[in-house]
Amino acid sequence: MSRLTIENLTFRDRGPYSLEIDGGECLGLQGASGAGKTLLLRAIVDLDPHTGNLRLDDMQCADVPAPVWRKNVAMLPAESCWWLDVVGDHFHNFGAVSTTWLTDLGFSRDVAGWQVSRLSTGEKQRLAILRMLENKPRALLLDEPTASLDRENSDGVERLLIEYGRINNAPLLWVSHDPEQLDRVAGRCLFMQADGRLEPCGGV
Amino acid sequence: MGVKPLSAFDLSLAAGLVLALAICSWRLRLGLEKRLAISALRTTVQLLIIGQVLRVLFAHASFPFVFLISMVMLLVAGREVGARQHRRIAGFSGWLLGTGSMFVSSFAVAFFALAVVIANDPWYTPQYAIPLLGMLLGNTMNGIALSMDRLTESLWQQRRIVEQRLLLGQTSLEAIHELRQQSMRSGMIPIINSMAAAGLVSLPGMMTGQILGGSSPMDAVKYQILIMFLICAGTGFGVMTAITLTCRKLFDDRQRLRLEALKKR
Numbered sequence: 001m002s003r004l005t006i007e008n009l010t011f012r013d014r015g016p017y018s019l020e021i022d023g024g025e026c027l028g029l030q031g032a033s034g035a036g037k038t039l040l041l042r043a044i045v046d047l048d049p050h051t052g053n054l055r056l057d058d059m060q061c062a063d064v065p066a067p068v069w070r071k072n073v074a075m076l077p078a079e080s081c082w083w084l085d086v087v088g089d090h091f092h093n094f095g096a097v098s099t100t101w102l103t104d105l106g107f108s109r110d111v112a113g114w115q116v117s118r119l120s121t122g123e124k125q126r127l128a129i130l131r132m133l134e135n136k137p138r139a140l141l142l143d144e145p146t147a148s149l150d151r152e153n154s155d156g157v158e159r160l161l162i163e164y165g166r167i168n169n170a171p172l173l174w175v176s177h178d179p180e181q182l183d184r185v186a187g188r189c190l191f192m193q194a195d196g197r198l199e200p201c202g203g204v
Numbered sequence: 205m206g207v208k209p210l211s212a213f214d215l216s217l218a219a220g221l222v223l224a225l226a227i228c229s230w231r232l233r234l235g236l237e238k239r240l241a242i243s244a245l246r247t248t249v250q251l252l253i254i255g256q257v258l259r260v261l262f263a264h265a266s267f268p269f270v271f272l273i274s275m276v277m278l279l280v281a282g283r284e285v286g287a288r289q290h291r292r293i294a295g296f297s298g299w300l301l302g303t304g305s306m307f308v309s310s311f312a313v314a315f316f317a318l319a320v321v322i323a324n325d326p327w328y329t330p331q332y333a334i335p336l337l338g339m340l341l342g343n344t345m346n347g348i349a350l351s352m353d354r355l356t357e358s359l360w361q362q363r364r365i366v367e368q369r370l371l372l373g374q375t376s377l378e379a380i381h382e383l384r385q386q387s388m389r390s391g392m393i394p395i396i397n398s399m400a401a402a403g404l405v406s407l408p409g410m411m412t413g414q415i416l417g418g419s420s421p422m423d424a425v426k427y428q429i430l431i432m433f434l435i436c437a438g439t440g441f442g443v444m445t446a447i448t449l450t451c452r453k454l455f456d457d458r459q460r461l462r463l464e465a466l467k468k469r
Contacts, residue, residue: 046460
């Protein structure tokens with residue numbers, strides 16, 4: 001069982017937020033642009049200063065070095081960044097990346113040699129998911145993971161991420177603007193108001 | 205044998221060249237004539253003043269006086285480092301960072317050269333101490349300003365990449381490894397280049413002055429080699445210190461990139 005527990009999380013003028021996501025559960029998060037969904041994810045992954053308690057199982061965020069926390073609680077940003085010339089160089093060991101993941105994302109193994117400068121936005125996004133999963137994170141924070149993808153690729157990504165959460169018993173926090181998508185992937189769904197307050201979806 | 209003295213008339217002849225340049229700049233609308241005039245005036249006034257100060261200093265070679273002058277030089281250099289940066293670390297800590305790195309490297313290297321290598325009695329003999337420290341500070345200042353500007357600017361532009369790397373679990377040092385390398389290199393390349401070109405392309409200013417002053421070329425050359433090594437070491441260690449401290453300043457204890465510490469000029 002690996003449960004992500006967020007207690008009295010505050011950052012900037014936001015919060016306090018208290019959430020629990022069970023292992024294998026997917027919590028959907030909707031809200032207007034600029035409401036602060038990304039800021040919430042950044043605080044949970046400890047990329048922005050915050051107060052309050054973050055816990056994955058019995059691992060306290062404050063007790064482990066930040067890189068360890070971020071490897072365990074991974075965040076997929078809405079737009080990925082690449083800093084080397086070739087795709088494969090961004091991975092620790094591309095050869096060990098699971099073939100199932102590659103197929104689900106629509107790539108063959110020779111994608112490792114592709115030039116980053118020639119990738120489309122959608123290819124970058126799917127490869128960013130692969131790059132994130134290579135760390136074998138125990139919880140996923142997903143910031144609009146399929147926003148730049150067409151229907152077919154979007155379905156593949158949904159399948160892969162849900163399957164990853166189920167097999168690894170990992171909690172997922174899934175930000176999306178698409179209510180239908182959240183219906184498909186998430187068991188529960190929260191809506192973030194413009195002032196940052198969280199309410200159950202459809203309750204407004 | 206002394207150097208042939210220059211009269212005010214001699215200098216005004218040379219000033220005529222600068223004036224001619226200013227007129228050309230005005231005709232070509234370069235817009236540089238005002239800055240040219242101010243800079244030429246500053247060079248004249250500042251050098252005349254330092255000439256008087258050095259005259260007094262050489263007559264009374266007391267340690268407190270030498271120390272006071274060198275502190276003034278350090279403070280001015282520290283101000284200059286801050287002024288040359290597009291985005292600098294705000295507040296006192298930013299100033300302290302540049303000035304502190306300059307102090308540590310320049311003063312340590314200057315002390316080593318004066319007390320161990322040249323070994324005058326007393327070691328702070330101002331005829332040696334002040335020009336040596338001046339050259340060291342001037343070059344270290346350039347190196348540190350260049351490298352810090354490079355680091356803060358590239359961090360600003362690539363902050364999303366750095367954060368992406370942090371998200372993937374890299375440490376702050378891993379995430380800015382290349383930026384750190386590049387900025388240290390950019391601070392050290394000028395002095396490495398001028399060491400490589402010394403004597404072939406340019407005759408360094410200090411050596412030229414010494415020869416004009418009547419020293420034998422070989423004596424002048426040996427001093428120039430000493431100065432080159434000192435400047436190289438001073439700049440290099442100063443740059444490394446400044447960049448290391450800046451990197452530390454721009455991340456917090458949870459390895460988050462904290463660019464709000466930077467202030468745009």
